[in-house]
Amino acid sequence: MRRLHLPAAYDTARWPDSHWRATAPPPVRAPFEGPAEAGVAVIGAGYTGLSAALALAEAGVPVTVLDAGQPGWGASGRNGGFCCKGGAKLSDAQLVRRFGREETAAFLRFQDDAVAHVGATLERHGMDAERGPDGEVCLAHSPAAWAAMQAEAEARRALTGRAPRLIPAEELRQEGLAMAGAHGAEVDPVGFPLHPMKYVLGLAAAAEAAGARVCGGSAVTGLRPEAGRWRLDTERGPLLADKVLVATNGYSAEDLPPWIGGRTLGAYSTILVTRPLTDDERQAQGWTSQSMAYDSRRLLHYFRLLPDGRFLFGMRGGLSARPEAQARVAREAREDFEAMFPAWAGVETEREWSGLVCLTGSLTPYAGPVPGAEGLWAAFGWHGNGVSTASYAGHLTGRRMAGEALRLPAPIATPPRRFPIPALRLPLKRLAYALIGWREGRPGRHQAPL
Ligand SMILES: Cc1cc2nc3c(=O)[nH]c(=O)nc-3n(C[C@H](O)[C@H](O)[C@H](O)COP(=O)(O)OP(=O)(O)OC[C@H]3O[C@@H](n4cnc5c(N)ncnc54)[C@H](O)[C@@H]3O)c2cc1C
Numbered sequence: 001m002r003r004l005h006l007p008a009a010y011d012t013a014r015w016p017d018s019h020w021r022a023t024a025p026p027p028v029r030a031p032f033e034g035p036a037e038a039g040v041a042v043i044g045a046g047y048t049g050l051s052a053a054l055a056l057a058e059a060g061v062p063v064t065v066l067d068a069g070q071p072g073w074g075a076s077g078r079n080g081g082f083c084c085k086g087g088a089k090l091s092d093a094q095l096v097r098r099f100g101r102e103e104t105a106a107f108l109r110f111q112d113d114a115v116a117h118v119g120a121t122l123e124r125h126g127m128d129a130e131r132g133p134d135g136e137v138c139l140a141h142s143p144a145a146w147a148a149m150q151a152e153a154e155a156r157r158a159l160t161g162r163a164p165r166l167i168p169a170e171e172l173r174q175e176g177l178a179m180a181g182a183h184g185a186e187v188d189p190v191g192f193p194l195h196p197m198k199y200v201l202g203l204a205a206a207a208e209a210a211g212a213r214v215c216g217g218s219a220v221t222g223l224r225p226e227a228g229r230w231r232l233d234t235e236r237g238p239l240l241a242d243k244v245l246v247a248t249n250g251y252s253a254e255d256l257p258p259w260i261g262g263r264t265l266g267a268y269s270t271i272l273v274t275r276p277l278t279d280d281e282r283q284a285q286g287w288t289s290q291s292m293a294y295d296s297r298r299l300l301h302y303f304r305l306l307p308d309g310r311f312l313f314g315m316r317g318g319l320s321a322r323p324e325a326q327a328r329v330a331r332e333a334r335e336d337f338e339a340m341f342p343a344w345a346g347v348e349t350e351r352e353w354s355g356l357v358c359l360t361g362s363l364t365p366y367a368g369p370v371p372g373a374e375g376l377w378a379a380f381g382w383h384g385n386g387v388s389t390a391s392y393a394g395h396l397t398g399r400r401m402a403g404e405a406l407r408l409p410a411p412i413a414t415p416p417r418r419f420p421i422p423a424l425r426l427p428l429k430r431l432a433y434a435l436i437g438w439r440e441g442r443p444g445r446h447q448a449p450l
Contacts, residue, residue, distance in 0.1 A: 001221065001253035004266055004425065009321035009356060010251055012069035012219070016353030018078055019273040019310070020197035026072055029204075029216035034237020038064040038213070040401055041232050041241035043220050043256070046076035047386055048379045048394035049247035050203035050214070051121075055398030057210035064239060065212060066232065068219035072200035074251050078355035079387060080271060080302050080314045081199075082292045083118050084136045084191030085111035086385030087393075088411055089363035092152070092159060099410040101159070106409035108160055114392035115190050121391065122194070127202030130307055132193035137293040138164075139172075139182040141440070145296040146183040153186060164188045177293065178286025179340050181443055185293075193292045193304055196387065203391075223256055230375060243401055246370075246378040247394065249386065250356030259370050260378060262422030265429065266356035268318030269384060270329050272337065272349045276309035285343035287311075298436050301336055301443075310350065313337045316384065317437075318354055319430055326354060335444025357384035360416035367393040367412055368400075377401055381416055 003010055015021065029045075040056050042049040045067035056063040067073060088095065088107070095104040122129055140146035150166060157163035164186035172178050177185060204214050222233035223244065232239040246257065254261035282288045287305070294302040302314045315336060318329035330352050338345040360366065360381035367379035379397045382389045393412060400406050407413070419425050 002255050002261070003253055005356070006321040009266070010068070012073055012217070015069065015073055016078065016355070017351060018271070018353045019312070019351050020077055020195065022351065024195060024197040024201060026070055026077065026197065026201055029070055029214050031236055032064065032066055032215035032218040032234050032239065034234060034239055036064070036237070036239050038062050038239060038241045040243045040245060041066065041230065041239050042245045042247055043232070044074065044247035044249065044251070045071040045204060045214060045216070046074045046247065046249065047200060047203065047390040048249060049245065050200065050207050051391045051394030052245050052247065052379070052398035052401070053212040053214070054203060054207040054210055055395045056402050057207055057212040059399065059402035061402050063212045064241070065207070065214045066218040066220055066234065066239070067216055070216040071204040071214060072197050075249065075355045075357060075386065076200040076390070077197045078271070078353060079196045080304070080312060081194050081196040081387065082136065082191065082302060082304070083115055083194050083387040084292065084385065085115060085188065085388070087111060087365045087382050087389035089359060089383045092155065095411055103410035105159055107411040110392070110409050110412065111389065112190055114388035115192070117392040117395060118388050119192070122199070122202070125202060125206040127199060127206070129199040129202060130195040132292070132307065133290050134189060134192050135291050136188045136191040137177060137185050137289070137291050138188070139177070139179055139185045139293060139295045141181060141183070141295045141297050143183050149184065149186050149296065173286040176286070176288035177291070180342055181340060191292065194387070199387070220256065243375040243377065245397060245401065246376070247380070249380045249382065249390070250358040252358070252380060257370060257373065257376060259373065260380070262418040263361050263416050264380060265359040265419060265425050267316065267359055267384070267429065268329065268354050269314060269316050269357050270318050270333050270352065270354040271312060271314040272330065272333050272352040273306070274311045274344065274347045275350050277311055277344065277347060281344060281347065285341050287341065297440050299433065299440065301340065311341070311344065311347075317433055319426065319433065329354070332442065332444060336442055339443040357382070357386070359383055361419040362414070362416035364411045364414065364416060365389060365393065366414070366416050367397045367408060368415070371415055
């Protein structure tokens with residue numbers, strides 16, 4: 001299989017020692033043994049694949065999920081646990097220009113529904129995934145970002161009838177949201193934090209309870225039509241299925257299926273988690289809120305207090321699986337953490353890890369049939385925002401594959417374009433990161449990186 005990144009990025013023998021694995025050790029699923037048959041085969045046991053499998057199994061469709069690692073080995077077991085709105089990398093105005101006002105408003109409603117869907121799934125299946133308080137805070141990193149935030153709040157009100165609550169800089173400390181360099185904030189009431197591994201393991205267990213077969217250690221190495229069905233090759237024999245869902249997101253191969261090649265770009269996100277902070281330490285920084293929060297940079301930072309008092313701090317921007325590149329981005333994340341939360345500069349990092357999110361050539365996600373390939377479906381491209389979006393899109397895709405006629409909003413129902421020059425995705429991304437970093441500046445480094 002052809003891959004974009006170095007083999008180490010996809011090596012399922014390596015599973016980072018994340019805070020999530022340490023606090024919710026995942027059980028091992030046995031590998032798939034073939035030959036076997038299924039109504040639907042799902043490739044990838046993350047939120048997308050497992051949400052689809054759950055919906056399919058509940059509709060009575062025989063479904064088998066194959067993961068090269070284990071459920072949650074990919075981004076679904078490594079993320080920040082922000083169950084929030086998002087999924088595309090375009091602004092509302094850009095979405096309106098490309099898809100029109102109505103479809104953009106429908107996509108914004110879809111994002112609200114996605115968050116509600118995760119909440120309802122946790123409740124319906126009695127999953128204890130440490131759901132935290134509602135609301136998501138965005139902190140403006142510059143005066144210009146604060147001005148834009150105020151203007152966008154008005155535009156959002158015009159589009160949806162609702163706008164986020166704005167907090168001026170001088171009130172941030174009393175809200176428990178004192179971050180160095182913040183010029184104000186907005187609070188969106190929709191969204192909540194959760195324990196991402198507990199959630200993905202809950203989905204796997206719920207899918208199995210509904211009748212799905214979930215297999216670990218089962219890389220799909222080939223996919224082709226055979227006698228009106230799809231044949232999936234694995235190390236231990238083939239699986240023949242009427243339909244297939246490709247749910248591999250940031251870990252997708254360039255040729256599984258070839259249609260996906262050049263349309264995705266796996267991008268690194270890196271997280272560090274500190275030791276538990278004392279009450280005094282939290283007061284000293286002025287950050288006591290349990291809300292999930294992020295800053296307004298394009299190469300954003302995201303952070304939140306965990307229920308046990310540890311602080312999670314994440315950052316986009318890593319480019320390679322090379323150990324020295326991973327070590328560099330971990331160092332940069334630590335520098336930025338100390339610059340943004342200076343009172344905690346002496347608080348040790350307990351664990352840090354990274355994983356791949358997925359961008360598409362259109363900067364919008366996709367869930368639907370693969371054009372020109374009867375019975376083959378794909379759902380991917382959550383742009384680093386898959387806890388809610390991947391779950392809901394996976395769920396709806398499962399229902400559609402089971403035969404329900406459901407319509408998705410255009411921004412997620414339109415097959416994404418290929419990147420203009422696929423072979424140059426990584427060098428161009430390196431250039432884009434350098435330019436964005438130069439324009440925005442990193443909090444932990446005052447000189448521009450160029
Ligand atoms: C560090 C980090 C922080 C993040 N923080 C957040 C956050 O706070 N909030 C949020 O909404 N989103 C966040 N995201 C993004 C979110 O985690 C993803 O969008 C989401 O988990 C994607 O789910 P998925 O099921 O589509 O893919 P994944 O969970 O990545 O699963 C894909 C699976 O496919 C499997 N696979 C690949 N190829 C094959 C093959 N050939 N055969 C069999 N299996 C295969 C892989 O083993 C993998 O398990 C973050 C991501 C990262 C990496």
